[in-house]
Amino acid sequence: MMLACLILIxxxxxxxxxxxxxxxxxxxxxxxxxxxxxxFTLALSLWISHYHAGFATWYAxxxxxxxxQLGIRFHLAVDGLSLLLLMLTFFLGTIxxxxxxxxxxEAAGFFHLNLLxxxxxxxxxxxxVNLFLFYFAWELMLVPMYFLIAVWGHENRTYAAVKFFIFTxxxxxxxxxxxxxxxxxxxxxxxxxxxxxxxxxxxxxxxxTEMWIMLGFFVAFAVKLPVVVLxxxxxxxxxxxxxxxSVILAGLLLKTGAYxxxxxxxxxFPHAASVFAPIAMALGxxxxxxxxxxxxxxxxxxxxxxxxxxxxxxxxxxxIFAWNSLALQGxxxxxxxxxxxxxxxxxxxxxxxxxxxxxxxxxxxxxxxTAPRLSGAALFFxxxxxxxxxxxxxxxxxxxxxGAYQKSIVLTSLAAIGILFATFYALRLVQRAxxxxxxRDWHIPDLVPREGLVIGLMIAALLWLGLYPRPILDTFQxxxxxxxxxxxxx
Amino acid sequence: MNVTGSxxxxxxxxxxxxxxxxxxxxxxxxxxxxxxxxxLTLIGxxxxxxxxxxxxxxxxxxVTPLLMMDHYAVFYIGxxxxxxxxTVLLAYGYFEKYEGSHxxxxxxxxVATLGSAVLVASSHFVSLFLGLELLSVSLYAxxxxxxxxxxxxxxxxxxxxxxxxxxxxxxxxxxxxxGAFGTMExxxxxxxxARPDFNLWLVLPGTALIITGFGFKxxxxxxxxxxxxxxxxxxxxxxxxxxTVSKGAMFALLLRYFYQTGSHELEPLHLVFSIxxxxxxxxxxxxxxxxxxxxxxxxxxxxxxxxxxxVAFQASGDLAPTAVAFYLVAYFVTTFGAFGVVTVLxxxxxDADLIxxxxxxxxxxxxxxxxxxxxxxxxxxxxxxxxxxxxxxVVAAGASAAMWSLVVxxxxxxxxxxxxYLRIVVALYSQSTQTPAxxxxxxxxxxxxIFLSAALIYLGLFPSPLLAxxxxxxxxxx
Numbered sequence: 001m002m003l004a005c006l007i008l009i010x011x012x013x014x015x016x017x018x019x020x021x022x023x024x025x026x027x028x029x030x031x032x033x034x035x036x037x038x039x040f041t042l043a044l045s046l047w048i049s050h051y052h053a054g055f056a057t058w059y060a061x062x063x064x065x066x067x068x069q070l071g072i073r074f075h076l077a078v079d080g081l082s083l084l085l086l087m088l089t090f091f092l093g094t095i096x097x098x099x100x101x102x103x104x105x106e107a108a109g110f111f112h113l114n115l116l117x118x119x120x121x122x123x124x125x126x127x128x129v130n131l132f133l134f135y136f137a138w139e140l141m142l143v144p145m146y147f148l149i150a151v152w153g154h155e156n157r158t159y160a161a162v163k164f165f166i167f168t169x170x171x172x173x174x175x176x177x178x179x180x181x182x183x184x185x186x187x188x189x190x191x192x193x194x195x196x197x198x199x200x201x202x203x204x205x206x207x208x209t210e211m212w213i214m215l216g217f218f219v220a221f222a223v224k225l226p227v228v229v230l231x232x233x234x235x236x237x238x239x240x241x242x243x244x245x246s247v248i249l250a251g252l253l254l255k256t257g258a259y260x261x262x263x264x265x266x267x268x269f270p271h272a273a274s275v276f277a278p279i280a281m282a283l284g285x286x287x288x289x290x291x292x293x294x295x296x297x298x299x300x301x302x303x304x305x306x307x308x309x310x311x312x313x314x315x316x317x318x319x320i321f322a323w324n325s326l327a328l329q330g331x332x333x334x335x336x337x338x339x340x341x342x343x344x345x346x347x348x349x350x351x352x353x354x355x356x357x358x359x360x361x362x363x364x365x366x367x368x369x370t371a372p373r374l375s376g377a378a379l380f381f382x383x384x385x386x387x388x389x390x391x392x393x394x395x396x397x398x399x400x401x402x403g404a405y406q407k408s409i410v411l412t413s414l415a416a417i418g419i420l421f422a423t424f425y426a427l428r429l430v431q432r433a434x435x436x437x438x439x440r441d442w443h444i445p446d447l448v449p450r451e452g453l454v455i456g457l458m459i460a461a462l463l464w465l466g467l468y469p470r471p472i473l474d475t476f477q478x479x480x481x482x483x484x485x486x487x488x489x490x
Numbered sequence: 491m492n493v494t495g496s497x498x499x500x501x502x503x504x505x506x507x508x509x510x511x512x513x514x515x516x517x518x519x520x521x522x523x524x525x526x527x528x529x530l531t532l533i534g535x536x537x538x539x540x541x542x543x544x545x546x547x548x549x550x551x552x553v554t555p556l557l558m559m560d561h562y563a564v565f566y567i568g569x570x571x572x573x574x575x576x577t578v579l580l581a582y583g584y585f586e587k588y589e590g591s592h593x594x595x596x597x598x599x600x601v602a603t604l605g606s607a608v609l610v611a612s613s614h615f616v617s618l619f620l621g622l623e624l625l626s627v628s629l630y631a632x633x634x635x636x637x638x639x640x641x642x643x644x645x646x647x648x649x650x651x652x653x654x655x656x657x658x659x660x661x662x663x664x665x666x667x668x669g670a671f672g673t674m675e676x677x678x679x680x681x682x683x684a685r686p687d688f689n690l691w692l693v694l695p696g697t698a699l700i701i702t703g704f705g706f707k708x709x710x711x712x713x714x715x716x717x718x719x720x721x722x723x724x725x726x727x728x729x730x731x732x733x734t735v736s737k738g739a740m741f742a743l744l745l746r747y748f749y750q751t752g753s754h755e756l757e758p759l760h761l762v763f764s765i766x767x768x769x770x771x772x773x774x775x776x777x778x779x780x781x782x783x784x785x786x787x788x789x790x791x792x793x794x795x796x797x798x799x800x801v802a803f804q805a806s807g808d809l810a811p812t813a814v815a816f817y818l819v820a821y822f823v824t825t826f827g828a829f830g831v832v833t834v835l836x837x838x839x840x841d842a843d844l845i846x847x848x849x850x851x852x853x854x855x856x857x858x859x860x861x862x863x864x865x866x867x868x869x870x871x872x873x874x875x876x877x878x879x880x881x882x883x884v885v886a887a888g889a890s891a892a893m894w895s896l897v898v899x900x901x902x903x904x905x906x907x908x909x910x911y912l913r914i915v916v917a918l919y920s921q922s923t924q925t926p927a928x929x930x931x932x933x934x935x936x937x938x939x940i941f942l943s944a945a946l947i948y949l950g951l952f953p954s955p956l957l958a959x960x961x962x963x964x965x966x967x968x
């Protein structure tokens with residue numbers, strides 16, 4: 001029941017906020033904020049109360065009958081992995097409500113409805129252990145995200161929103177076909193109709209079939225992650241979305257792709273995944289280098305940050321398919337830290353855009369002299385992004401490289417070059433936008449207390465993750481070990 | 491052939507429809523009143539639905555060789571009659587804005603409904619043709635009902651000519667099948683087909699011609715050419731009726747005829763159905779991209795949807811009848827919802843059918859825009875709507891029969907379909923300076939829209955009651 005609350009609270013609060021906005025927009029904002037805080041507290045208390053017991057199995061399950069004719073159940077459960085991502089979800093959810101406080105004035109009620117429903121969908125993705133329910137939640141986050149971009153986005157929003165929608169919908173449908181194929185294979189083998197994750201684990205199939213079904217899942221997750229070649233929706237969507245939308249896209253939506261790989265691709269199709277692993281790792285490295293290179297070439301500040309996501313998520317893909325405890329731990333660490341550091345960069349770019357109404361770096365320069373707190377924070381997160389030791393991102397990427405080294409020295413070396421590239425784009429960002437002479441004579445207000453609070457929280461989180469990552473690593477420890485056990489040849 | 495009292499009871503739903511048509515006709519002769527005719531029609535339809543429960547205990551029952559009243563027929567008669575109620579509600583608000591008398595429209599709706607009900611219950615070529623002509627002839631007049639406007643007239647004549655030609659194809663096909671077997675009863679045909687000694691060279695062309703006739707009515711590619719023009723020209727409630735009742739009844743019949751006789755398993759026909767399905771999915775979805783008229787977009791989208799249904803039809807197996815029945819219900823609700831929005835927004839001079847009419851609607855009429863969005867997402871098969879569960883079932887039926895190429899084409903074409911649904915959605919939410927509208931919309935139309943949206947969401951979230959009902963009723967078919 002507690003897990004159902006995690007989804008139902010944002011759903012209900014969304015409707016409530018929409019209704020409340022007729023009378024008072026501020027009330028709608030407070031409803032959204034309280035809902036997010038409530039969910040965050042719930043997830044946190046779950047984590048703390050189970051921390052000492054370890055995270056060996058599923059717990060706190062909610063299991064209701066839904067469509068019994070096809071073995072579809074409303075079945076939620078958490079383990080260490082989903083719990084970490086849930087906390088990230090509600091943390092960034094709170095942040096996105098806060099950053100929209102002044103930015104969104106038009107149809108604010110409808111905005112918060114969409115915002116909360118996306119977060120409910122994302123929570124559903126991290127919680128579902130019934131494949132139909134998973135697909136349902138997977139699609140559910142799509143529509144409100146589309147609206148978020150299409151209604152409150154920047155100049156080119158329609159194009160970006162439609163592209164985002166079609167990429168994810170098409171790949172999602174391919175996953176649906178794969179899910180159904182798995183479902184019927186299981187039915188033929190056992191005579192039971194079931195979409196339950198636990199039932200479908202270990203379904204017997206021929207290597208060829210396994211590969212095709214695995215690819216169906218992989219493509220859906222690869223679009224979200226994004227894997228290079230399938231990434232082209234990302235820069236457009238991230239750039240055109242309002243700040244809260246960018247934070248959620250980069251911080252959470254991309255993570256659903258990585259989560260899908262960890263939760264479904266590896267455990268359901270261990271053999272096909274291990275055959276495919278070298279290709280996936282190569283794609284990951286390609287993403288690291290390509291994303292970093294393109295980030296270096298951007299003049300639009302938001303687009304630059306968007307391309308860094310392609311690069312960082314390349315590390316995640318590399319770590320997942322390197323498929324050993326170290327690399328998996330690193331991948332999850334990178335997922336969480338990237339969510340916070342890139343989310344923060346989007347918050348800062350959004351704050352800057354609100355003040356100077358441009359995202360072009362050529363029009364900036366010398367911001368430091370007029371808004372030192374904003375610029376200092378940007379430097380901090382740029383350094384996090386380039387992997388400065390002591391901050392969370394470093395831990396994640398270091399672990400990924402350590403793990404991947406055992407699988408492929410060549411790919412690991414190339415990935416390490418990616419970190420070098422990151423230094424170029426991160427420092428270029430800071431130098432072009434914030435340092436140098438203030439040629440345009442910008443006079444802008446610095447971060448207001450609300451923004452300061454948001455950024456302060458994110459800085460604290462990132463420092464904590466960088467200096468004392470143990471709790472995160474412990475939480476995922478057992479799941480990582482189990483995944484490593486699955487790797488063929490072990 | 492003796493017809494007993496129980497036979498009459500089993501036929502009660504059809505008899506009530508016929509009687510209501512006569513009552514409305516006599517009523518109109520005594521006193522012309524739009525409201526009176528519409529209410530009488532609604533009452534008759536409601537009683538007809540109620541009488542399904544009276545007929546139910548006697549089922550299944552073969553009433554004369556012509557009609558098979560079984561649970562399958564009862565399910566679809568209920569669906570058709572309920573759809574006619576929605577049509578009457580939409581039409582009432584729509585035609586209230588026109589000058590002239592409208593009583594005859596309701597008689598036509600009742601007769602068309604009777605024809606559709608005969609279709610879904612028919613087990614004989616004669617009743618098939620009878621039902622089809624009852625439906626078609628009423629539709630000619632319904633399409634051209636606003637007779638002072640050129641577009642409906644053009645659409646009516648187009649439909650008349652093409653429907654007559656397709657009926658000729660159908661008749662010829664039936665004649666060939668009769669020539670081969672010497673019977674027009676579906677059951678007998680099934681028995682003869684099971685024996686290997688029939689003349690394949692009569693049966694095969696005959697069945698192909700029957701498929702042509704069906705294909706026209708269902709607007710499957712390549713027999714779809716009339717669809718966009720007729721949808722565009724016909725008054726919006728009538729377009730909705732053609733898209734749903736006329737096609738739904740025909741599809742139910744197609745399923746009964748082919749599943750009962752087993753003639754879709756003749757070797758080359760499988761390929762024919764696959765080609766028709768693929769052509770419909772691609773044709774419908776791609777041609778819809780080029781349209782600027784909402785009614786034409788819905789017309790092409792309905793071509794694509796019938797293509798999806800054909801995938802489920804081909805899957806046969808246990809899942810297919812369930813998938814088709816659920817998909818049809820979802821499709822009925824959604825299509826009525828979409829055309830219902832067009833209907834309530836239309837004024838006395840023209841239908842609100844250009845995308846431009848919908849630009850910024852969300853800022854003028856948020857509730858109507860939200861309903862339209864839900865309907866479009868349902869057509870696109872997005873979760874929380876009935877269309878999602880429907881599409882899920884169709885894909886599941888295809889996957890259960892391992893028809894991977896058809897399933898993948900379905901997936902790819904429905905992604906193409908997203909483009910034009912999203913085009914309308916984008917227009918709905920585009921920023922505009924327009925202020926909220928103050929004029930109120932026709933009440934019956936709005937009531938039915940609210941009901942349809944509630945049904946859409948309910949079926950999308952809790953499909954199992956309807957699925958359980960379908961499961962209980964459908965085994966009678968095969």
